[in-house]
Amino acid sequence: MDQLESPHSVCPSNETVRIKQRRSVTGGVNLLCTVAIVPDRILVSDGFGLRLIYGLPQVYLKDKRRYMDFASIKKIVQSDDLTRNLIDEFVEKGIFYRGYIFQCQNCSDAAWHSISEVDQTFTCRRCGLNQQYKNRHWRIPNEPLWFYKLDEMVYLMLENNGHVPLLTLNKLSVSSQESFLFRPELRITPKSSEEAYLEVDICCIMDGRLCIGEAKSNNSLAGKDLTALQTVERYRDLALRMGVSMVVFSTTENAWNQASRDAIRMAFENHPHIKVMKLTSSSLYS
Numbered sequence: 001m002d003q004l005e006s007p008h009s010v011c012p013s014n015e016t017v018r019i020k021q022r023r024s025v026t027g028g029v030n031l032l033c034t035v036a037i038v039p040d041r042i043l044v045s046d047g048f049g050l051r052l053i054y055g056l057p058q059v060y061l062k063d064k065r066r067y068m069d070f071a072s073i074k075k076i077v078q079s080d081d082l083t084r085n086l087i088d089e090f091v092e093k094g095i096f097y098r099g100y101i102f103q104c105q106n107c108s109d110a111a112w113h114s115i116s117e118v119d120q121t122f123t124c125r126r127c128g129l130n131q132q133y134k135n136r137h138w139r140i141p142n143e144p145l146w147f148y149k150l151d152e153m154v155y156l157m158l159e160n161n162g163h164v165p166l167l168t169l170n171k172l173s174v175s176s177q178e179s180f181l182f183r184p185e186l187r188i189t190p191k192s193s194e195e196a197y198l199e200v201d202i203c204c205i206m207d208g209r210l211c212i213g214e215a216k217s218n219n220s221l222a223g224k225d226l227t228a229l230q231t232v233e234r235y236r237d238l239a240l241r242m243g244v245s246m247v248v249f250s251t252t253e254n255a256w257n258q259a260s261r262d263a264i265r266m267a268f269e270n271h272p273h274i275k276v277m278k279l280t281s282s283s284l285y286s
C-alpha cells in the first residue's frame with residue numbers, strides 16, 4: 001500500500017515499532033488475542049470465546065509491575081493443563097520470562113531476577129551485594145517459586161491499549177472467508193505538509209477488499225484535536241481516495257456515544273457503496 005500513487009505519504013505510526021516487536025515475539029495477530037495481560041486485567045480464551053477478567057492475584061513490586069506464579073495464573077484460567085500450556089507457549093515465544101523474587105539481606109529490596117542472571121547466587125540491583133539465596137530471601141514456600149514477567153514490549157503495547165486494534169484485526173480476520181492481510185497502524189500525511197492527516201489504526205485486506213478503521217478504548221471518536229464528526233469525515237475522505245470497501249469503527253466499550261453514532265451516520269449516508277462496520281465489546285470479546 002505504500003507504493004500507491006497518492007497526494008499523501010504513508011509511514012508507520014509510533015505504534016508500529018511496538019507492533020512489529022509484538023509480532024516478532026508472538027508470531028502473529030491471533031496469539032495475542034488468545035491471551036493478553038494488561039495492567040489490571042487479563043484476556044483469556046477458554047475455547048468458547050474471549051473473557052476479560054479483573055482483579056488478578058499477583059505480586060506487585062516497587063517497579064509497579066506484576067509478577068505471576070503458577071497458582072496466580074491458574075486462578076484465572078481455572079485449569080492445570082491450560083496453565084501449563086499457557087506458560088510453555090508464552091515462555092517459548094518470549095512473552096513470559098521466568099525468574100525468582102528475592103529480598104536482599106542487606107538493603108531489604110525485593111526484586112524479580114531473571115533466571116539468566118541467577119546461578120547459586122544473586123546480586124541485589126539496589127545495593128550490589130552478591131549473596132547466596134536461602135529461605136530467608138524468599139521465605140514462603142519451602143522452595144523458591146517461579147515468577148513470570150511479561151515481555152516489556154508486550155506490556156507497553158497493552159498499557160497503551162494496543163489490544164483494541166489487535167482485537168479488531170482478530171475479529172476481521174476470523175470473519176474473512178479466503179484471505180486476510182494486515183499491517184500495523186499507519187500515519188497518513190499529505191505530501192505538501194508535515195502534519196499528519198490521520199493515524200489509521202486498522203488497515204487490512206479481507207478477501208481482497210481494502211478496509212481501514214479506528215479502534216478506541218473509550219466510547220468517543222473525538223480525538224485530541226478533532227471532533228467525532230471530523231474524525232469520521234477524514235476516514236470517509238480517505239476511503240473515497242483509496243477505494244476502500246469497508247470502514248470499521250471499533251471500541252472496547254459497550255457502545256459508541258451518541259455523537260459518534262451520529263457522526264458515522266452523517267458522514268457515510270451518501271456513500272452506500274462503502275460498508276461501515278461498528279464493533280463494540282460484545283463482538284470484540286466474543
Ligand SMILES: [Zn+2]
Pocket residue numbers: 104105106107108109124125126127128129
Ligand atoms: Zn540490596
